[in-house]
Amino acid sequence: MKILVTGGAGFIASHVVDRYCALGHEVVVLDNLSTGREEFVNPQARLITADITDAVRMLEILATEQPEIINHHAAHIQVGNSVKHPQFDAENNIIGVLNIMEAAREIPIKKIIMASTGGAMYGNKQTPFTEEMKEEPLSPYGVSKRAGELYLNYYFEQYGIPYIVLRYSNVFGPRQNPHGESGVVAIFSEMLAAGKTPTINGDGTHTRDYVYIDDVAEANVLALESTEIGAFNIGTATEISSNEVFEQVANAFGLQVTPEHGPERPGEQVTSSLDATKAKEKLGWMPSVQFAEGVERVVAWYQHAK
Numbered sequence: 001m002k003i004l005v006t007g008g009a010g011f012i013a014s015h016v017v018d019r020y021c022a023l024g025h026e027v028v029v030l031d032n033l034s035t036g037r038e039e040f041v042n043p044q045a046r047l048i049t050a051d052i053t054d055a056v057r058m059l060e061i062l063a064t065e066q067p068e069i070i071n072h073h074a075a076h077i078q079v080g081n082s083v084k085h086p087q088f089d090a091e092n093n094i095i096g097v098l099n100i101m102e103a104a105r106e107i108p109i110k111k112i113i114m115a116s117t118g119g120a121m122y123g124n125k126q127t128p129f130t131e132e133m134k135e136e137p138l139s140p141y142g143v144s145k146r147a148g149e150l151y152l153n154y155y156f157e158q159y160g161i162p163y164i165v166l167r168y169s170n171v172f173g174p175r176q177n178p179h180g181e182s183g184v185v186a187i188f189s190e191m192l193a194a195g196k197t198p199t200i201n202g203d204g205t206h207t208r209d210y211v212y213i214d215d216v217a218e219a220n221v222l223a224l225e226s227t228e229i230g231a232f233n234i235g236t237a238t239e240i241s242s243n244e245v246f247e248q249v250a251n252a253f254g255l256q257v258t259p260e261h262g263p264e265r266p267g268e269q270v271t272s273s274l275d276a277t278k279a280k281e282k283l284g285w286m287p288s289v290q291f292a293e294g295v296e297r298v299v300a301w302y303q304h305a306k
Ligand SMILES: NC(=O)c1ccc[n+]([C@@H]2O[C@H](COP(=O)([O-])OP(=O)(O)OC[C@H]3O[C@@H](n4cnc5c(N)ncnc54)[C@H](O)[C@@H]3O)[C@@H](O)[C@H]2O)c1
Pocket: 006, 007, 008, 009, 010, 011, 012, 013, 030, 031, 032, 033, 034, 035, 036, 037, 050, 051, 052, 053, 072, 073, 074, 075, 076, 077, 092, 096, 115, 116, 117, 118, 167, 168, 169, 170, 171, 172, 177
């Protein structure tokens, strides 16, 4: 199949592109290279450097390329920055989706798959979060992702374009940007590899659900063939504290380091984890890489392949 992957030069979608290419699909990557890197784009895929906020360009590209599937990962992803610059966040994550969908309805598209957030979607509730829970995002980023989901549902109802939304927990793996605000596995790995001592925000007891990149890429493969419509949590329902993450990463490096502790980030959720029973039942998806194993792979990447 011919698949257009937006954000395919970035962390998650570059792995999705690798899987799609390995399966023999024809892949076109659309990315503005704001955080993505050209060298992450699989050589079997073709890169178009473009911005999803450019409506005219989106119309042109989709009309020319005529993909059968769109896999949409391009986005502004920093929660803290979305609080500071909600318009920028909305421009990328809401207007960007609209530009893609307005262009998509002009061509015979079979499906759109979109990356969304599970961690920032449900607000402060009892964990693990399920898709039945009310979406109550507490940040502009969560709001913009939810808006994107609602627009996909609108285009399905109005124009019959099938969609699958994958709501990820905290994804980790090789190629993750260590200079962002989240992605602590990457942040700790980068610092320890450079001989620096990482700082943990707060007392390090806040927990998150970490899902390994290969499992996330697999969800994007299963979504291709599925006839399901709607949103699916992609997570492990396991909660791991920042202190535990630090310990695992330091162990994998074979280091005995005591981390420093900084101030808590204001508005930070104390805990989050995702129940992915629906993805298991409807998509046949289950996480297969344990956290410790994933950390070993990330550290090996920092030590050898990076
Ligand atoms: N990393 C996570 O833990 C996580 C969790 C939940 C959801 N997600 C979602 O997964 C997707 C990918 O995230 P990631 O972690 O790989 O981030 P990333 O920054 O590595 O990837 C985003 C990619 O999109 C590109 N991009 C950004 N704005 C663009 C624009 N206006 N036009 C064209 N390209 C643009 C960037 O250059 C980059 O290559 C995002 O939609 C994000 O919201 C990520």
